[in-house]
Amino acid sequence: MRKIIFIGRSEAGKTTLTQALKGETITYQKTQYVNNYDVIIDTPGEYAETKTLGGALAVYSYEADVVGLLLSSIEPFSLYPPNVCSICNREVVGIVTKIEHPMGSPKQAAQWLRLAGCEKIFFVSAYTGEGIAELLEYLKEEGDVLPWEEAKEQDERLWQKKGSLKGNV
Template identity: 70%
Template sequence: MKKIVLIGRSEAGKTTLTQALKGEKIEYHKTQYVNNFDVIIDTPGEYAQTAGLGHALALYTYEADIVGLLVSATEPYCLFPPCCTPMANREVIGIVTKVDRKEANPEQAKRWLELAGCKKIFFVNSKGNEGIAELLEYLKEEGDVLPWENEKNQ
């Protein structure tokens, strides 16, 4: 799998998405430090929200193949400035989270990510497992076998 670093503000859904991508039970816990797993780097929202810590995020992008910018469909604003994706020397994708919420506005979140420079955008509901398969397919590399592909071969 291509390694992805997840970047977004606090409560954007980075840790919940990490759990969903790993096939784990969804349990809320606050990410206090950068969690560098095999193919996912889960970062605390404070790193994106604090100027002094933002530079650390840039360093973690070097350890990933893809940068995932997360915006919750329930957010009233977006942290990412227009045209910021060219600053990364990696592919940058957008991920709209919490699309299942009653107050969600996924189209607004999509427009913010497009304005930031994301060309490819995924819509996910991590708790309902919606959009997770599409994201995993995108991260898949030649030779990778996803769990549902294993079931087909048995």
């Protein structure tokens, strides 16, 4: 599975999308530092919003195969300058979040991401699940099993084994 780094301003939906991709219950969590999961790197919005912290994003992007620029459909402006993707030596995709929001404008957000240089754009809603499967499919490589699905299977096998041992005592 290809590793992706999520970049975007605070409240763009990076952590919520991470939870949705992993199949976890959606709970609000303010990301305080860079979280490096199996195949997802979740970054604080302040890194993208603050000039002095932007360099850290460049460093962390070297650990990823794909850079995901997130833009909420309810944003009043784009955080990304035109053609910013051209300075990245990784594949860059755009991800429009909060597409279910009644005040959102997913088309406007997609236009801003295209202006930034994103050729591939995903429209996702962590709450309705729309677009999540497409993003996961895009990140998968042939024969991949998601790391968190593999961990669940191992846990289930351990519990089954433990249960069968209890019956033998």
